[in-house]
Amino acid sequence: MVNSGRSDRITGKTVNAVKAKKTIKTGKKTGTSTPFSDIVRLAIPNKGRIAEPIMELVEKSGLHLAEAGERRLITRTLDPHVEILFARPIDIPEYVATGAADLGITGHDMVIERESDVEELLDLQSGKGKLVLAVRDDSSITSVRQLAGKKVATEFPVITRTYFEQQKIKVNVVLVGGACEATPHLGIADAIIDLTSSGTTLRTNRLRVIDEVLQTSTFLIANKESLRTKKEKIDEIHLALESVIRARGQCYLMMNVKRSSLEAVKRVLPGLSGPTVMDVASSENLVAVHAVVNEERVYSLINSLRRAGAKDILVMAIQRMIR
Secondary structure, eight states, rough: OOOEEEEGGGSSSSOOOTOOOOOOOOOOOOOOOOOOOOOEEEEEEEESSSSHHHHHHHHTTTTOOHHHHHOSSSSBSTTTEEEEEEEOOOTTTHHHHSSSOOEEEEHHHHHHHTTBOOOOEESOSSSSSEEEEEEEOSSSSOSGGGGGOOOESSOOHHHHHHHHHHTTTOOOOEESOOOOOGGTOOOOOEEEEEEEEEHHHHHTTTEEEEEEEEEOOOEEEOOOOHHSHHHHHHHHHHHHHHHHHHTTTTTEEEEEEEGGHHHHHHHHHHOSSSSEEEEETTOOOEEEEEEEHHHHHHHHHHHHHHTEEEEEEEEEESSSSOO
16 A cells, blocks of 8 residues: 655655646655765666667767776776766666765656655756556546556556655555566556656557656756765766757758858858858858758758858768857
C-alpha cells in the first residue's frame, strides 16, 4: 500500500501532472561535498538510450577523452582539470549530491526518483520523454480513480507513490526491473507507470494512456558545494555544453554580393541578428555577406539568394555557438 505522508517530505523541482494538475518535487536528501581535488568530475551514463548522444555532446564540447577507445570507470580528458565518471543514469544524481562527482548528465526523471539534492543547471534538449500511467487497451479503467486498491507496476516507485498520494488514491506498487509494459498482460498489474518518448512501445503492447505523470529530458546537474568551490571550471563546462546545443540545427552561410544587389539579398536573408556585411578586395564592387540560418531553410533559401544576386555561396556546419 502507499505509505502515507511521504509526499510531505518531497520538496523542490515542480513537474507536470496533466489531468490532476498536481506536482512532484525533488527530495531532501542532502549530500555534503568534500573537495577531493581541484579536478572537476563529470558523471555521464555508461549505457542506456541517452548514453551515446551524451558522449557525442561531451566530445563536441571539446572535452575529448584522453584514453580514446578505453572505457574505464573514470577517464581523463584532454583538459587536465576535468575527468569523466561513467555510471548508471539512476546512480548519477546521488553521486553528484554526495560529491562523488561535481557535475552529472542524466534524466530529470532520475533526479526526481532518487530525491537528490542537486542543482539542475541546463536542459540539454535531448532524451525527451514522459512518464505515463497506462492500462490495457481492453481494460474498463478510464480514470485514475478506478485504480484504487489495484496494482501498478513501475521502475519508478518514488514517483509512482508520490503521484498516487497526491491523487489521494491508495494502490499497491509493484516494482519491476524491466519490461514493465508486459505486466498488465501477465496479470502482474492492472496498470503501469512507465517512460515513453514516441508511444510506439505502448501501442505495440496494446496499452492505453490514461494520464501523464511527468515530463522529462536530459539535464546537466551540479553538486551545490562544488558550484561554490569550483565555480570557474563548472561555468566553463556549462558554457561549452550550452554552445553545442545552441548550434544544433543552424548553418553558416557565406556569399559574395554586388553592392547594387545587397538590399535585395538582405531582404531574403533571415539570420539570428541580421547578416554581417564586409568589403571584398575586388574590382567587381562586391561585399561578403555572412549569416547564421536554420538548416531547415537552407534548401529553399539558396535559390532565393541566387535570384536576389548572391553568388559563390558556401554552406557550413556550426559546431558551437557562443553568445
